[in-house]
Amino acid sequence: MKQNKWSALKVISRIVLLIVFVFLLFPLFWMLLTSFKTNMEAFRYPPTFIVEEATLQNYVNLFTVNNDFFVYYFNNFKVSGLTTLTTLVVSIMAAYVLSRYKFKWNAALIVLITASQMFPLVSRLISLYSTLTHYNLIDSHFGLILAMTASQAPFTTMLMTGFFDGIPRDIEEAAYVDGAGRFKSFFSIALPLTKSGILAGGIFTFLQAWDDYLHAVTLIQTDSFRTLSAGIALRYLGELSYDWTLINTISIIGTIPMLLLFFFFNKYMIKGIVAGAVKG
Amino acid sequence: MNKILRNKRTGDAIFSGLFLLPIILLVGLFIVMPIIQSVIMSFQDYGARNLISGKPGTWNNFENYKSLFRSGLIANSIGITLRFVAIVVFFEFFIGIILALILNSKIKGARFLRSLMMMPWVVPTIVSALIWMWIFQPQYGVFKALVEFLSGGAVDNFAMLNNPQTALWGIILAALWKLTPLMTLLLLAGLSNISEDLLEAATIDGANKFKLFWKIILPSLKPVIKVSVLMAIIENFKQFPLFWTMTGGGPDGATETLAVLSYREAFVSFNHGSGAAVTTIWLLIMIVIVILFNMAFRED
Numbered sequence: 001m002k003q004n005k006w007s008a009l010k011v012i013s014r015i016v017l018l019i020v021f022v023f024l025l026f027p028l029f030w031m032l033l034t035s036f037k038t039n040m041e042a043f044r045y046p047p048t049f050i051v052e053e054a055t056l057q058n059y060v061n062l063f064t065v066n067n068d069f070f071v072y073y074f075n076n077f078k079v080s081g082l083t084t085l086t087t088l089v090v091s092i093m094a095a096y097v098l099s100r101y102k103f104k105w106n107a108a109l110i111v112l113i114t115a116s117q118m119f120p121l122v123s124r125l126i127s128l129y130s131t132l133t134h135y136n137l138i139d140s141h142f143g144l145i146l147a148m149t150a151s152q153a154p155f156t157t158m159l160m161t162g163f164f165d166g167i168p169r170d171i172e173e174a175a176y177v178d179g180a181g182r183f184k185s186f187f188s189i190a191l192p193l194t195k196s197g198i199l200a201g202g203i204f205t206f207l208q209a210w211d212d213y214l215h216a217v218t219l220i221q222t223d224s225f226r227t228l229s230a231g232i233a234l235r236y237l238g239e240l241s242y243d244w245t246l247i248n249t250i251s252i253i254g255t256i257p258m259l260l261l262f263f264f265f266n267k268y269m270i271k272g273i274v275a276g277a278v279k280g
Numbered sequence: 281m282n283k284i285l286r287n288k289r290t291g292d293a294i295f296s297g298l299f300l301l302p303i304i305l306l307v308g309l310f311i312v313m314p315i316i317q318s319v320i321m322s323f324q325d326y327g328a329r330n331l332i333s334g335k336p337g338t339w340n341n342f343e344n345y346k347s348l349f350r351s352g353l354i355a356n357s358i359g360i361t362l363r364f365v366a367i368v369v370f371f372e373f374f375i376g377i378i379l380a381l382i383l384n385s386k387i388k389g390a391r392f393l394r395s396l397m398m399m400p401w402v403v404p405t406i407v408s409a410l411i412w413m414w415i416f417q418p419q420y421g422v423f424k425a426l427v428e429f430l431s432g433g434a435v436d437n438f439a440m441l442n443n444p445q446t447a448l449w450g451i452i453l454a455a456l457w458k459l460t461p462l463m464t465l466l467l468l469a470g471l472s473n474i475s476e477d478l479l480e481a482a483t484i485d486g487a488n489k490f491k492l493f494w495k496i497i498l499p500s501l502k503p504v505i506k507v508s509v510l511m512a513i514i515e516n517f518k519q520f521p522l523f524w525t526m527t528g529g530g531p532d533g534a535t536e537t538l539a540v541l542s543y544r545e546a547f548v549s550f551n552h553g554s555g556a557a558v559t560t561i562w563l564l565i566m567i568v569i570v571i572l573f574n575m576a577f578r579e580d
Contacts, residue, residue, distance in 0.1 A: 009489065013382045013385070016378060016379075016382065017379070017382050017387075017393075020375060020378075020379055021393070021396070021397070023457065024396075024397060024399070024400050024457065024460075024461065025396065025399070027400070027411045027412065027415060027457060028399060028400070028403070028411070030411070030414070030415060030422060031407075031411050031414070034414065042420065043419075043420050044420065045419065045420050045424075045425070046425040046428075047420060047421075047422050047425055089302070090302040090303050090306060091303070093299040093300070093302060093303070094299060094300055094302070094303040096299060097295070097296045097299040097300055098300075101292050101295070101296045103292075103293065103296060109300065109303075109304070112307060112312070113303070113307065116307055116311045116312070117514070118514055118566060118567075118570065119311065119315055119563065120517070120518055120538075120539065120542075120559050120562055120563060120566070121518065121520075122520065122539055122542045122543050122546070122555070122559055123314070123315060123318050123542070123556070123559030123560070123562070123563060124310070124311060124314040124315060124318070125314075125546075125547075126314075126318045126321065126542075126546045126552050126555050126556050126559065127313075127314040127315075127317035127318045127321060127556070128310065128314050129331075129546075129547075129552075130330075130331055130552070131313075131314065131317070133331060134334065146306075146310065147310055149306060150306040150307065150309070150310030150311055151310075151311075153303055153306055153307070154303075154307065154311075157303060182291065182292075182295045183295075207402060210404060211404045211405055211406075213405060213406050213520075213521040214520055214521065218547055228404070228406075229404060229405070229406040229521070232406060232410075233406060233524075233525060237525070242413075244414055244417070244420075247410055247414070248410075248411075248414065251407040251410050251411060254404055254407055255402070255403050255404060255407055258402040258403065258404065259399065259402060261402075262395075262398065262399075262402045263395070266395055266398075270394075270398075270465065273462070273465065273466075274465065274466065274469040
């Protein structure tokens with residue numbers, strides 16, 4: 001009797017698992033499939049589930065005809081990369097101090113940093129738009145990177161604080177007794193010990209920056225400065241008809257770097273997200 | 281000795297100040313100041329003219345707020361936003377906890393499944409929007425075919441995003457697809473922290489699966505649930521790219537959330553004052569919800 005109840009639960013759980021995974025993976029499969037279809041076949045109803053005339057033409061077209069796309073792609077690498085770099089520098093410095101030195105103002109700063117993640121971005125962009133216009137920083141990658149760094153730094157700082165909290169202070173205290181200065185203990189003791197944490201924070205920040213749409217779409221006006229999401233939305237999404245095979249091909253190419261990053265650094269990323277969100 | 285200590289303290293303060301300076305500047309200049317400015321702007325007549333000439337806005341006696349309420353736009357948006365957030369967060373949690381329990385049950389290939397599960401989460405949001413738009417495409421979409429098949433051919437013109445009745449659900453599906461993996465991952469991390477001994481002891485005492493879940497698993501997960509649900513609430517409140525790409529707030533305002541309304545007011549109509557009024561209301565609602573949430577989850 002008990003045996004039976006057990007297996008019923010097991011069967012139900014496998015069915016649920018199957019349904020959820022079909023929901024999660026089918027859209028990705030569908031995107032990949034469409035990118036290998038000819039336009040003729042993609043616009044057939046009912047849709048075909050096995051590609052009849054598999055073609056690489058969409059990819060070839062992307063490289064030859066629609067290669068403006070790669071301007072956005074390159075910009076996205078540049079902006080996301082630099083944003084990640086500046087975010088890491090700012091966040092690591094702040095996190096180290098927040099973790100190691102206890103001052104009254106720390107608590108206030110932590111509240112501010114936590115609260116700042118809650119504010120709607122549109123709200124900030126409305127006034128950032130006029131402020132950046134005023135200082136001639138609108139429509140430039142420099143201004144964009146600054147704004148994005150400010151958006152990313154709070155979360156990354158909280159994440160890195162967790163990692164610094166996780167390494168014992170004894171070594172730094174011993175070094176201090178031996179006459180090592182604060183900068184030396186930071187650079188040669190604390191930093192090397194948090195290498196995996198820095199990697200996790202960096203990958204997470206890059207992923208978020210790569211996904212940016214709202215910053216770029218409001219702060220950048222010149223087409224050749226646009227980043228990936230804004231570029232796709234403004235160039236390839238027409239009012240009336242979409243070139244769906246092209247869009248699915250672009251989607252694949254735009255997602256691949258993230259998937260590679262995820263599968264190579266899976267362990268660090270998962271550790272990073274979990275540590276950042278579920279501390280203690 | 282005292283003097284040395286005081287010197288160390290001063291040195292610490294200088295070092296801290298130096299290292300905290302960049303983040304204070306960034307958060308101050310790019311987050312705190314803009315928020316204050318946009319609250320001020322919400323009481324002003326501020327539009328494209330001011331932007332070009334650099335002239336400050338002028339006080340307009342709550343006109344931005346009045347006209348938003350008069351036209352009913354804000355009430356509509358508040359309703360849609362709250363509905364969207366409530367539905368997405370509920371299903372995110374519901375699917376997330378079930379999936380996490382299954383993946384935590386020593387199932388074969390759990391690690392591999394966990395990686396596979398995370399794939400939608402790394403897909404850029406705009407790409408997620410495009411994938412689902414293609415699925416929901418009104419003439420050739422695979423979802424239309426699915427509905428036709430399931431209804432035995434009775435419904436052969438189902439267009440999810442073009443119908444005011446269903447458009448929001450289309451975006452809800454896309455949001456669930458993108459965000460449920462993270463929720464599951466966090467809950468899974470929480471589950472793996474529950475001690476085996478506790479579960480075993482309860483099982484020996486005769487607790488069945490459901491009792492185990494309600495009496496032990498759920499209470500031990502409380503801190504994780506609190507963080508992950510709060511993250512989900514904030515994330516969905518801020519959702520913009522899915523709406524803007526998939527429906528642009530339409531059809532007929534059926535998916536016009538606060539994010540879409542504020543963006544349209546500020547950056548399409550170039551009425552920054554009105555857009556700022558929307559985000560100020562939005563901010564207030566969010567603060568109230570976060571406070572209520574924290575009260576509900578307060579440690580007893």
